[in-house]
Every structure is written in structure tokens, then in C-alpha cells.
Amino acid sequence: MSTWKLILIALLLLSVVVLVFSSASPRSPLMERGLARWSQRHPSWVLRGAEDRSWTENLGLQLGSVLSQFLTGVVMIYLAPARTKRIADVLTRGPAALLRYLGIGLMLAVAMVAIGLLSALAVYTFPLPFILVAVFFLAALGGTIALTLTVGKALLGRAGWPAAHPWTQLAMGTLLLFSLSRLPYVGLGLLAIAAVLGAGAAVATHFGSGRPWTLAPLIEGRET
Amino acid sequence: MGDWLDEWLTQLPSESVPVHLIPAVRRRLAWERRRERTLQRAGAWLGGIAAALAMVLSGSRLGAQIGLLNPPPLGELGAALQAASASPAQALTDLSARVASWAGALDSWLLLTLALLALPAIYAASRLISLESHQMGGTW
Numbered sequence: 001m002s003t004w005k006l007i008l009i010a011l012l013l014l015s016v017v018v019l020v021f022s023s024a025s026p027r028s029p030l031m032e033r034g035l036a037r038w039s040q041r042h043p044s045w046v047l048r049g050a051e052d053r054s055w056t057e058n059l060g061l062q063l064g065s066v067l068s069q070f071l072t073g074v075v076m077i078y079l080a081p082a083r084t085k086r087i088a089d090v091l092t093r094g095p096a097a098l099l100r101y102l103g104i105g106l107m108l109a110v111a112m113v114a115i116g117l118l119s120a121l122a123v124y125t126f127p128l129p130f131i132l133v134a135v136f137f138l139a140a141l142g143g144t145i146a147l148t149l150t151v152g153k154a155l156l157g158r159a160g161w162p163a164a165h166p167w168t169q170l171a172m173g174t175l176l177l178f179s180l181s182r183l184p185y186v187g188l189g190l191l192a193i194a195a196v197l198g199a200g201a202a203v204a205t206h207f208g209s210g211r212p213w214t215l216a217p218l219i220e221g222r223e224t
Numbered sequence: 225m226g227d228w229l230d231e232w233l234t235q236l237p238s239e240s241v242p243v244h245l246i247p248a249v250r251r252r253l254a255w256e257r258r259r260e261r262t263l264q265r266a267g268a269w270l271g272g273i274a275a276a277l278a279m280v281l282s283g284s285r286l287g288a289q290i291g292l293l294n295p296p297p298l299g300e301l302g303a304a305l306q307a308a309s310a311s312p313a314q315a316l317t318d319l320s321a322r323v324a325s326w327a328g329a330l331d332s333w334l335l336l337t338l339a340l341l342a343l344p345a346i347y348a349a350s351r352l353i354s355l356e357s358h359q360m361g362g363t364w
Contacts, residue, residue: 090356100352107349114342118335203349204356212357 004158011155012172015179019066022182023058062182070174073145077166080142083208087146087201092154098197105140105200112136136199139207143198146208148173264351271344278340 053061077084090097116129149166152173156164181191206213304315 100355104349104352107345107352111342111345111349114338114345118338118342121335204353213353214357 002160004155005160008155008159008172011176015175018179018182019062020055020059022184022187023062024055025184062178066175066178069178070171072141073148073170073174074167076142076145077149077170080208082210084142084146084149086205086208086210087143087198088150088153090205091147091150091197091201101200101204102193102197103200104204105143105196105198108199108203109136109196139202140195140199142208143200143202144177144194145170145198146201147194147198148177151176267347267351271347274340275344278337278344 091101112132116132119125119128149169150173152169152171153164155172155176156162156169161168177191177194181187181194183190202208
């Protein structure tokens, strides 16, 4: 058995172990303090997702979440296969490109928050924050699904299955990224980085359309 | 302006092109490129100044007074995210109400700060995206 096949199997096992342990581990002290404050200000049903459960219930919830993320990815790759492929392709261009997409996503997030808050104050632009959030969310979702596909494809390719079905690639990537997001303390940060990176890649590729961002139609004498 | 124009200029049929045309086109190209670089540099300076101003304004006592720079504790943030995953609709309503009340209480200086933050952020994003667009054959 090749080294990469062993690595792939080890990563899969590690992902399952992370899911089981994160289901069984108690909440962090920080989270406990936060919940104590929140429970004074909010009705209990708002904090339903944070209530104490047995580890088997938590595991069931986590498996349901992995499955729902996988199915969201399946729907997305059927709705926009070519766009997803273009975004996935640019995510394989190396560390410099990834840093650039991360920068784009980060800058757009900052600009979106600032513009959203400013526009919320004017009567005629008050719906804009919701639209901006929706656009950024869709970009992040599409980009993250492309990222999971890329991760799955790269790992399966190195393990000797380069022609694996896209569902298999997606399942592999989803399980890995989901279990990474469940790591204590760093999980949420990793999820945020994946979302910002995905949003940056989606926006940089014109939402996977393959057409460049250009002002040519507004400039006379330029081809559109 | 791409470098392929220089290459094309050397491949033009010489008999039908006036002698002074190619040097004139080269001069014009060089001028266009200088102008583009100058504009980029000016944009970068403006963006940098706007970002610096925004930092100064947001770091001032004025910003701290209304709690803009007091981020919620990490535990609260985690709890908020968990609550949001449990009931997203309620979390969205809650967040909208909080943002609306917070934005309504903003001082005009802080509005300027937000605008000054948005400006360099959009400029930086556009510069980074333009690198991608150039690779795809577009112009920003």
C-alpha cells in the first residue's frame, strides 16, 4: 500500500476520532462563562444549540451536520458545476495565489461591514446590509465547497484515485474540513479562514464565471 | 497595456508603415504605462492615508467612548455562534436589532472612520482582483 493511501486512511480515521472526541468533550471555560452571561439576557430556547447533551446525542448532531454540509455541496455542484470547477482550479495555484484570495476575502469582509453599517443609516439603502451579507455568504459557501472539492481531489489523486467521482471527492473534503472546524479553540478560526479564502477565490474568479472583472463596457472604443 | 504590443510592433509590415509611426507608438505606450503606474501609486498612497486616518480615528478616545472598540468576549462570541446555529432566524433578528441600535448611536466621526476603512479595503481588494483579471485577459 502506498504512503499516500496510508495517509488518506489515517486522515479519515483522525477525522472520525476528532468528531467523537469533540462530541464527548465538555464545553470550554470560556464558553461556559459566555453562556452564563447570555442565559441571563436571552430566553432559553435561543440557546438551545448550546444546551448540555449526552455524547451520543452530540455525535448524532455532528454526523447530521456533516451529512447536511455534504448534501449542500452536492446541490451546489449540480447547480453550477463549471463555476465550481473554475473556483476549485484557481485554488490549486499555490501558496501565493491562496494568500491573494485570503487577502481579497478579508478586504471585502472589512469593506462589507463598513459599507453595510453606513448604508443601514439611510432610509433608501437600509436593505443593503442584508443583500451584502447574502452575497458574501453565497460567495463563501461556493468557495468553501470548491475548497472541499479541491482538498478531496488532491488527496484522492495522490493516493492513486485521480478519477474518483466528484461525490467521493466532496465527501472526503467535507469530512476533513468539518472535523478541522470541530477542533477545540482553533476550529472556529480555521472555519473562518476557509470561508474568507473561499469568498476571495469566488469573487476573484467573478463568481466562477471565468470572465475577468473589467470596466471595458464603460470605456468607449474598447471591446466588451 | 501588455508587453505583447511591443512584440507586435516589430512584426508590422515595414513597407506600409510610415517611419515615424513605430517610435511614436512606443512613446505613447511608454507614456500610458507611466500614467498607469503613477495612478496606481497615487491610489496606494490615498488608500494608505485613508487607512492611517481610520486607525487614528478608531483608536481615539471618541471611538472607545461608545464601545466601538470593545469586542465581545470570546466566550460570548462562541455562545452566540452556537445559538445562531440552533435558531438562525432568531439570531438574525437579534443581530439586526443590535446592529440597528448600535448604528443609530454612532457619532459622525465614526461614520467617517467607517468610510475611511471601506475605501482602502475596497482599493486593496480591487488591486488584488486586478492581478487575477490581468491573468484572464481583462483590464480593471
